Amino acid sequence: EVVLTQSPATLSFSPGERATLSCRASQSVNNYLGWYQQKPGQAPRLIIYDTFNRATGIPARFSGSGSGTDFILTISSLEPEDFAVYYCQQRRYWPITFGPGTRLEIK
Amino acid sequence: EVLLVESGGGLVNPGGSLRLSCVASGFTFTSYTVNWVRQSPGRGLEWVSSVKSSGSDTYYADSVKGRFTISRDNGKNSIYLQMNSLMADDTALYYCTRARIAVAGTGEFDSWGRGTLVTVSS
Numbered sequence: 296e297v298v299l300t301q302s303p304a305t306l307s308f309s310p311g312e313r314a315t316l317s318c319r320a321s322q323s324v325n326n327y328l329g330w331y332q333q334k335p336g337q338a339p340r341l342i343i344y345d346t347f348n349r350a351t352g353i354p355a356r357f358s359g360s361g362s363g364t365d366f367i368l369t370i371s372s373l374e375p376e377d378f379a380v381y382y383c384q385q386r387r388y389w390p391i392t393f394g395p396g397t398r399l400e401i402k
Numbered sequence: 403e404v405l406l407v408e409s410g411g412g413l414v415n416p417g418g419s420l421r422l423s424c425v426a427s428g429f430t431f432t433s434y435t436v437n438w439v440r441q442s443p444g445r446g447l448e449w450v451s452s453v454k455s456s457g458s459d460t461y462y463a464d465s466v467k468g469r470f471t472i473s474r475d476n477g478k479n480s481i482y483l484q485m486n487s488l489m490a491d492d493t494a495l496y497y498c499t500r501a502r503i504a505v506a507g508t509g510e511f512d513s514w515g516r517g518t519l520v521t522v523s524s
Contacts, residue, residue, distance in 0.1 A: 296464075329510035331447075338497055338514035339447065350512060382447055386510060390463050391437075391449040 297321055297385050299394035307402040308373055316368040316397045318383035323363040327387040330368045334379045404428040404513040406498045411518030414488055422483040424498030431479040435501040438483050440494035454507045488522045495519050
């Protein structure tokens with residue numbers, strides 16, 4: 296099973312700042328890595344697929360990068376609505392696995 | 403608009419059974435893999451099971467293999483999760499999701515339902 300590690304568990308930023316979240320896989324998943332955003336009481340929402348690609352309706356301030364085992368989600372200028380929990384997920388191998396999540400909180 | 407609506411959750415005793423349903427609309431159901439993902443209260447996401455478009459290819463997390471069975475009825479735009487031998491660790495909100503890529507039957511989960519809550523407790 297591919298284990299995804301997201302650290303730290305919590306990041307604190309102010310609106311307008313640039314945030315980078317990391318995800319590391321225990322083995323290469325090629326580019327089959329996605330990112331989800333989840334707000335309290337809501338289902339997760341896909342924001343990045345296949346490492347780089349923004350999902351439908353996702354603003355351009357969200358971008359993804361990386362390859363193999365190391366991946367980054369960048370939010371270029373944080374808006375108040377971006378403070379949430381972010382999960383990475385790999386689909387290269389069964390079982391599909393998720394990272395434990397990073398909580399982005401307002402400083 | 404893609405819509406996934408789950409139902410069937412509830413309170414069940416340890417060792418009991420429950421059958422979840424998910425009805426899909428707004429897309430060509432027969433072209434997509436559909437999945438169950440669960441989230442325990444205050445915890446992260448766990449993929450549970452997937453069924454490809456034909457219904458003949460199914461996949462399970464080790465934690466549910468042998469106890470849960472996924473199926474689909476393409477005539478009713480629905481998938482099901484039969485859950486047997488339930489344990490306290492199965493307590494979670496169960497989401498129905500769609501895999502992003504049609505025909506190939508793979509991809510990240512681009513659509514999610516609102517979830518149905520399963521509580522296993524005596």
